[in-house]
Amino acid sequence: MSRPLDARTVLLVIAGGIAAYKSLEVIRRLRDKGARVRCILTRGGAEFVTPMSVAALSGEKVYQELFSLTDEGEMGHIRLARDCDAVVVAPATADLMARMASGQADDLATAVLLATDKPVLTAPAMNVQMWQHPATRRNVATLRGDGVQMIGPAAGDLACGEVGPGRMVEPDEIVAAVEALLSDAAHTLSGKTALVTSGPTREAIDPVRYLGNFSSGKQGHAIAAALARRGARVVLVTGPTAEAAPAGVEVRRVETGREMLDACRTALPADIAVFAAAVADWRPERPAAGKLKKSGQGAQGVSLALIQNPDILGTLAQAGPARPSLVVGFAAETESDAARLIERAAHKRASKNADWIVANDVSPGTGVLGGGRNTVHIVTAAGAESWPTLDKTQVADRLAERIATAIAEKDAARGAPAA
Ligand code: CTP
Numbered sequence: 210m211s212r213p214l215d216a217r218t219v220l221l222v223i224a225g226g227i228a229a230y231k232s233l234e235v236i237r238r239l240r241d242k243g244a245r246v247r248c249i250l251t252r253g254g255a256e257f258v259t260p261m262s263v264a265a266l267s268g269e270k271v272y273q274e275l276f277s278l279t280d281e282g283e284m285g286h287i288r289l290a291r292d293c294d295a296v297v298v299a300p301a302t303a304d305l306m307a308r309m310a311s312g313q314a315d316d317l318a319t320a321v322l323l324a325t326d327k328p329v330l331t332a333p334a335m336n337v338q339m340w341q342h343p344a345t346r347r348n349v350a351t352l353r354g355d356g357v358q359m360i361g362p363a364a365g366d367l368a369c370g371e372v373g374p375g376r377m378v379e380p381d382e383i384v385a386a387v388e389a390l391l392s393d394a395a396h397t398l399s400g401k402t403a404l405v406t407s408g409p410t411r412e413a414i415d416p417v418r419y420l421g422n423f424s425s426g427k428q429g430h431a432i433a434a435a436l437a438r439r440g441a442r443v444v445l446v447t448g449p450t451a452e453a454a455p456a457g458v459e460v461r462r463v464e465t466g467r468e469m470l471d472a473c474r475t476a477l478p479a480d481i482a483v484f485a486a487a488v489a490d491w492r493p494e495r496p497a498a499g500k501l502k503k504s505g506q507g508a509q510g511v512s513l514a515l516i517q518n519p520d521i522l523g524t525l526a527q528a529g530p531a532r533p534s535l536v537v538g539f540a541a542e543t544e545s546d547a548a549r550l551i552e553r554a555a556h557k558r559a560s561k562n563a564d565w566i567v568a569n570d571v572s573p574g575t576g577v578l579g580g581g582r583n584t585v586h587i588v589t590a591a592g593a594e595s596w597p598t599l600d601k602t603q604v605a606d607r608l609a610e611r612i613a614t615a616i617a618e619k620d621a622a623r624g625a626p627a628a
Contacts, residue, residue, distance in 0.1 A: 212243030213388050219244045220293040220327075222318045223263065225253015227368040228300035228334035228377035233258060235299055235380045236266045242384060247293065248272065251318045253302065275317040286317055290324035295390050298322070300334035300377045303345050309357070310348035328390050330358045332383050337373030349453075356457040360386045389438070397613035399440030403481040404473060404533065405433040406521065408448035410466045412492035414513065415501045422487050423578040426450030428539075429485030431605035433458045436481065439613055444476040448486060466492065466518035473521055481612055482533040484522040485567075487541060491515035526562040534619055535612060538563040540588075543572040547586065547595060554588040565589045567608065587611070 219239050223232045239246050246267045250260055260271045272280055272289060280286075290296070298305065298318075305318065309331075314320040322329065331352070339345060340362060353359065361378035389395075407429020411419040426447055433445040434455035443458045446469055454460045461472045466488045473482075494514040501511065526536040538561055540554040554568035566588040571577045575584070584598040587608075596607065 212241075214239060214391065215243035217244045217295075217391055218247065218293040219387060220247050220249065220289065220296045220321070220325075221267075222249045222251070222296065222298040222301075222305075222322070223254040223258065224251045224298065224300055224302045224305040224318065225256055226300040226302045226334045226377070227257060228332075229254050229257035231377055231380055232299050233262055233266055235297070235383050236263070238380055238384045239387065240267070242388065244387075245269070247289070249289070249318050249321060251305065251316060253304075272317060275315075275320055286320050287324050289317075290321040291326060293325075293327055295327055295387060296322065296325050296329045297332070297383065297387060298329065299332035299383055301331035303333075303335045303339045303342075303348075306331065306333065306345065306348045306352060310351040310355075328358065329356075330360060330383075330386055330390055332360050332377050333362045333375075334377035335362070335375050336367060336369050337371050337375040340373075340375045353454055353456050358386070358390065358456045394439055394610065394613070396440045398436060398481075398609075398616065401441045401480040401616060402478070403433075403436045403441045403443045403483065404476045404479040405429055405436065405443060405445045405483045406447070406469060406473065406486035406488075407433065407445060408450040408452070409487050410448045410469055410489045410518075411464045412466065412489045412518070413496040414493050415497035415499065417500050420489055420492065420515075422489065424448070424450075424487035425579045426452045427579075427581065428583060428601045428604065429483070430455055431602045432483050432485055432608060435602075435605040435609035436483075436612070439609055441481065444479070446472040446476060446486075448488075465489075466521065470519050470521045470524065473525060477525070477531045477533070479533045480616060481535045481537075482525060483537045483608075483612075484525075484563075485539050486521070488521055489518055492518050520561065522563060523561040528562070535565075535615055536563045537565045537567060537608070537612070540566050540568040541571045542568065543570065545570055545572060545575075551586050551588055551593040554586065555593070558588055567604075568593075 223229050236246050247269050248263045248267050249272045263271045308319045314323045362374050363376045363378050364374040365376050367375050408426030409422045409424040411421045413419050430452040433443050437443045437457040445458050446461045463469045463472050494516045522538045540557045544550040550568050554566040558566040568586045583601050583604050585596050587594045
């Protein structure tokens, strides 16, 4: 029976953290899935697990030194970096991530990480203060921008006795992430470009106040990440959110609806466009130049004159040479009745000229706005399909999968070569 990682080679870098003991389990499970596992043990890593255990479990020689005559003779560090399908760093310590982020190559692990042209997945593990330190935050952002994928850390009791994020995720999660990274799906959108909008917009009332909404950007960011994982070049145009930039995605940050429209126009042409942002429908007609004062407004308060913002989806989905070949919009409704929700979404699909609309009920009781889960209905020309309640990352994955299938069908219909 074939296994998911048959004929795949994973290069596992084990750095010096207490979580290194879990890496032994990662080796075992990767091999169970059919992978060949080669390991680099850093000097720190060897303080926690022995080369003997790593060699016994991997069934391979363990690589430890950059300047080892025998190792360089048998398998130079450049070959080590290239003769694999993915590099996994588990545990990834604060120190190793700092050295990766600054492009150092002062030991075998960092030299290989700098020399590799393969996808890199890191599983950070460290004390909570170290994880939250601005220096680590900077390094994580740099690594993400370099296309390095991160998994975890998980929150919980740490070996040092403190509680919080910092614990390495469990071996089965790391193995699942490797499978996802190496699955055939990883390339279904290579050569394609995608534009994704995400998050809220802010429309100024005066220099210190704005109109906004509760959108967190979680769903849009997850969609951008899922499309990038399938090999698409993704531009994510996002309003202000606390979400981190997804791995391998070009992020353009904007504040207002009009800035979002401009950034989207600049990002075109694209094969795929997904409009997940909660764009403010109205903006104050004349934002005050100075801070509005309470005095002089009277007890009735103040009225704001609002005018409509441009409809980004409605504008960019109109027929024309720049129209992406697949345009996906969202419909955020406060409507718990699925049939009525779908009906409204179908209306939005037609009025905005979108190909698909992802409809969701965002009423406060659903916890969708700002929460981690979503219940969606996919409305297309063929009708509606209702999905179960899923994590937003799962919704994103399913949607990206469906997008990849639709794009492949369009290519096949045009007689274009598949990605
Ligand atoms: N959208 C957009 N620009 C706007 C408003 C909405 O691009 N100015 C997009 C959203 O990103 C989403 C779709 O249009 O993909 C529908 O957004 P939604 O807020 O559900 O609908 P509206 O068009 O704003 O209509 P209404 O608020 O009346 O339901």
